[in-house]
Amino acid sequence: MEKPIKKIALLTGGGDCSGLNAVIRSVVRTAILKYGYEVIGFIGGYYGLYNDQYIEMSLKTVSGIYHQGGTILKNSNKDNLFAYKVKDETGKFVRKDVSDIAIANLKKHEVDALVIIGGDGTLTSARDFGRKGVNVVGIPKTIDNDVPATDITFGYRTALDHITDALDALHTTAFSHDRVMLLEVMGRNAGWLALEGGISGSADVILIPEIPYDIKKVAAKVIERYDRGSKFSIICISEGARPIDGDVTVKKIVEDSPDEIRFGGAGEQLAVLLEKFVSPITGQEVRSTNLGYIQRGGVTNAFDRVLSTRYGSFAVDMVANGDYGKMVAVKNNKMVPVDIVDVVGSGMMGETSHGGAKVVNPRGDLVTAAKCIGISFGD
């Protein structure tokens, strides 16, 4: 007979997003109120699991955090315990598999199951701990909304609200100065944030990774608007967007991160070039704003609070059902378990691989509706 569950642990890994605290609250409340489990939370993701840094989680620990962005458990996106950076006898940094130390910590605390909330890197390690016999349940997180196994990830809708607010603000200053305003938004290789944020924030041009843009067509849209009396234009550009004859704009390489590339600067780069095309004709100046990490923080909106609650409580139900090695997903508005192996490491999550992330269909409903109302994609 299966040993009854008494204690679970949880951790948050990878980049943060709004809704993480709401998931933590939901896991803890479901574990305590529905199942009577004890709960501990490791601090700083896998770092805490390796260094045995944790806190006891009670109803009090998760009180007042529901709406807050960030994670009370802290995040790390560099601590892969299967290839951990340690110093050897000569003081040189080497990569070592220290996962057994983490497993020993779980045994020491008599943890029966581990709930892991994270992106591709974090869930790839979850898969590997599962293979070593740890009872793991994963919860996917990313503002990019590019996880194919699930219809929607928490944090995405809150990020869309930030983009909408920013575009609303840019409209008034663009109007006052007869300017072209660009807003660069996150999303890596998936254009969801730029697309839905751009539609919601009434952008005139939306540029996404899935549709490489022709700068001449972007300029033509701005000039056409100017000629018919709209002397300002708003462009929402994804950080992963690229011109038809160019490449993505890489800001930096983070070597010890699961995905080394950090995007950034696509908006600024386009602003400089676009001004050369439009200014001689319309006299307009072009300015760029990068919304950046604001998209990942702030008060969690109503939609994400509910979604996070569903993710968290379903994960604990999965623990109770012994549904290990799986990740919670939303399919047709129902919570379902999916195998972690089918999602991570196969290039299916956008955070580490560019092969199989859930990306925008250039001929899908959203792009079609946007085009119908006159939004240009520069194609």
Ligand code: F6P
């Ligand atoms: O995947 C989430 C995300 O916010 C992306 O949209 C962005 O490109 C990336 O993380 C930034 O990562 P970091 O926090 O390492 O700079």
